[in-house]
Amino acid sequence: MSDAVIDVAIVGGGVSGVYTGWRLLTADLSHSRLTSDKPLNVQLFELSDRIGGRLVSLDPPEMPGIKAEFGGMRYLTNQPLVAGLVEQLGLATRPFPVSGPENIYYVRGQHLRQAEFANPDKVPYRVRWQERGKTPGQLIMEAIDVLIPGATKLTPAQWLDVKANYKFNGRFLWELGFWNLLHQVMSSEAYKLVMDAGGYNTTMTNWNAAEAIPWYLSDFGPEAQYRTVIDGMESVPRTVAERFVAAGGQIHFGSRLNTFSRREDGLIELQIDGRSPLLARHLVLAMPRRSLELLDDDTQFLLHPDVKPLIPTVTPHPMFKLFLCYRYAWWQDAGVNNGRSVTDLPVRQVYYFGSEADGPAVFNPELRDSLVMASYDDGPFVGFWTGLAEQGHSTTHCFPPSDEPRWNRYACPPAMVAHAQRQLQLVHDLEYIPEPYAAGFQDWGQDPFGGAWNSWNIHVKAWEVQEKMVQPLADTAVYIIGEAYSGSQGWIEGALETAEALLQQKWGVKRG
Ligand SMILES: Cc1cc2nc3c(=O)[nH]c(=O)nc-3n(C[C@H](O)[C@H](O)[C@H](O)COP(=O)(O)OP(=O)(O)OC[C@H]3O[C@@H](n4cnc5c(N)ncnc54)[C@H](O)[C@@H]3O)c2cc1C
Numbered sequence: 001m002s003d004a005v006i007d008v009a010i011v012g013g014g015v016s017g018v019y020t021g022w023r024l025l026t027a028d029l030s031h032s033r034l035t036s037d038k039p040l041n042v043q044l045f046e047l048s049d050r051i052g053g054r055l056v057s058l059d060p061p062e063m064p065g066i067k068a069e070f071g072g073m074r075y076l077t078n079q080p081l082v083a084g085l086v087e088q089l090g091l092a093t094r095p096f097p098v099s100g101p102e103n104i105y106y107v108r109g110q111h112l113r114q115a116e117f118a119n120p121d122k123v124p125y126r127v128r129w130q131e132r133g134k135t136p137g138q139l140i141m142e143a144i145d146v147l148i149p150g151a152t153k154l155t156p157a158q159w160l161d162v163k164a165n166y167k168f169n170g171r172f173l174w175e176l177g178f179w180n181l182l183h184q185v186m187s188s189e190a191y192k193l194v195m196d197a198g199g200y201n202t203t204m205t206n207w208n209a210a211e212a213i214p215w216y217l218s219d220f221g222p223e224a225q226y227r228t229v230i231d232g233m234e235s236v237p238r239t240v241a242e243r244f245v246a247a248g249g250q251i252h253f254g255s256r257l258n259t260f261s262r263r264e265d266g267l268i269e270l271q272i273d274g275r276s277p278l279l280a281r282h283l284v285l286a287m288p289r290r291s292l293e294l295l296d297d298d299t300q301f302l303l304h305p306d307v308k309p310l311i312p313t314v315t316p317h318p319m320f321k322l323f324l325c326y327r328y329a330w331w332q333d334a335g336v337n338n339g340r341s342v343t344d345l346p347v348r349q350v351y352y353f354g355s356e357a358d359g360p361a362v363f364n365p366e367l368r369d370s371l372v373m374a375s376y377d378d379g380p381f382v383g384f385w386t387g388l389a390e391q392g393h394s395t396t397h398c399f400p401p402s403d404e405p406r407w408n409r410y411a412c413p414p415a416m417v418a419h420a421q422r423q424l425q426l427v428h429d430l431e432y433i434p435e436p437y438a439a440g441f442q443d444w445g446q447d448p449f450g451g452a453w454n455s456w457n458i459h460v461k462a463w464e465v466q467e468k469m470v471q472p473l474a475d476t477a478v479y480i481i482g483e484a485y486s487g488s489q490g491w492i493e494g495a496l497e498t499a500e501a502l503l504q505q506k507w508g509v510k511r512g
Pocket of ligand 1: 011012013014015016017045046047048052053054055070071072073074075255256257258286287288291292295319320321444448449451452453481482483484489490491492493494495
């Protein structure tokens with residue numbers, strides 16, 4: 001056993017973990033509950049060889065200046081923590097376009113452009129009269145407005161009240177499933193249209209309606225604009241990690257936490273792969289549900305009757321991303337260059353990521369290496385693609401680090417590329433598209449993540465679990481943070497919210 005006791009041990013090098021460490025080491029702690037005569041000893045343990053967790057921004061081969069976002073790819077300008085952090089770190093950003101009038105929808109074997117939703121005869125769904133001529137976004141907003149009149153104008157404080165007290169047909173919203181509710185106010189054809197042309201399946205599943213409704217509204221709100229970090233979203237946690245280390249923090253890679261226990265004297269004993277047991281005054285578990293479940297079965301803390309029922313209150317949702325690199329942006333032949341196209345084929349969402357700024361073909365600016373996210377999918381579609389992956393393929397358990405370009409870990413097998421190519425041809429209605437020169441994919445169902453995002457289950461009072469999760473047992477200095485048990489699931493913002501809840505509410509660390 002090492003003699004030195006770590007003041008704060010953080011396990012998990014995703015954005016919530018590094019952010020917590022950096023904030024602790026750079027804040028004025030004089031009025032906090034962590035005051036000490038000596039500088040705080042804060043150490044972060046990460047099982048893989050990198051910082052970032054579900055933020056992975058890779059350099060596609062031979063394509064300088066373009067990042068392939070295999071994980072989170074954008075933030076909303078109305079998300080104060082992430083937007084403020086990006087600004088504080090001085091990271092350059094740009095708008096992240098999602099849809100324009102020319103974007104393609106290929107559903108039920110028919111092509112239409114975004115602008116054509118206004119023409120009901122072009123939309124191959126037998127929706128009700130009052131649902132005709134509307135985009136998927138408009139359909140969902142109108143359904144929500146019927147369920148909770150005035151929902152779009154509620155303040156965050158009013159939302160807390162609605163979540164706890166609003167009833168629909170005599171039942172609290174948190175007792176109802178989002179799908180069940182939508183079924184009462186939307187035709188089933190409109191629901192299918194929103195699912196097919198909205199691009200996501202898991203966000204439309206039967207998750208906790210009290211959480212799903214404000215979650216949808218924050219995305220579709222009138223003031224919401226998407227932006228991204230030019231150097232890649234991964235540069236957010238990486239830059240935070242650099243500053244954490246500069247402020248005296250330590251990061252240990254290849255360090256998987258197996259289990260931990262609380263000693264009689266209140267210190268936490270950590271068992272980390274390949275190390276003698278370590279002692280910490282505080283332990284922060286900055287990880288999602290699946291990672292918690294992968295800790296040793298006999299971890300007493302997780303078996304405690306006040307903790308055990310909290311863990312399965314959320315459901316992880318796998319998602320899949322596939323990137324293809326081409327010598328030129330062939331999709332311009334189909335009249336699209338920005339944002340995304342959507343289909344009910346297994347590729348689901350196609351995002352045009354752009355062309356390198358200075359390609360070799362300087363005499364013809366159209367001939368520049370170009371990147372497309374050929375598939376962004378979830379729900380039942382993930383299985384289509386993972387069925388084509390090599391057995392045992394994993395991009396997450398990589399230690400020790402190797403000198404190989406990171407992209408190589410993500411390389412696609414030929415059958416996966418062939419399926420994607422065929423579907424891209426169909427979506428863009430083109431006889432010919434060129435062969436890609438490189439291809440990479442990521443399956444977010446793999447361990448230790450178990451999913452790209454997590455959703456609150458029905459019958460859970462999420463606002464209560466969120467609060468409990470930060471410190472499930474009052475007499476034990478173990479904290480659980482991260483996107484999974486947050487009020488903004490699926491977003492970096494959610495991960496940061498839980499980190500701030502720990503820093504401010506449990507430790508009394510103010511924001512500067
Ligand atoms: C496909 C996809 C698309 C997304 N899109 C967006 C988006 O556009 N915008 C947005 O804001 N967010 C998006 N997100 C969500 C965002 O990426 C996450 O909310 C955020 O990165 C989660 O951070 P975290 O710290 O909670 O957890 P994670 O990033 O999951 O970090 C957990 C860390 O813990 C480590 N770990 C796990 N178990 C152990 C152990 N036993 N010992 C040591 N280390 C361990 C893991 O290796 C990992 O590094 C997306 C995510 C995905 C996957």
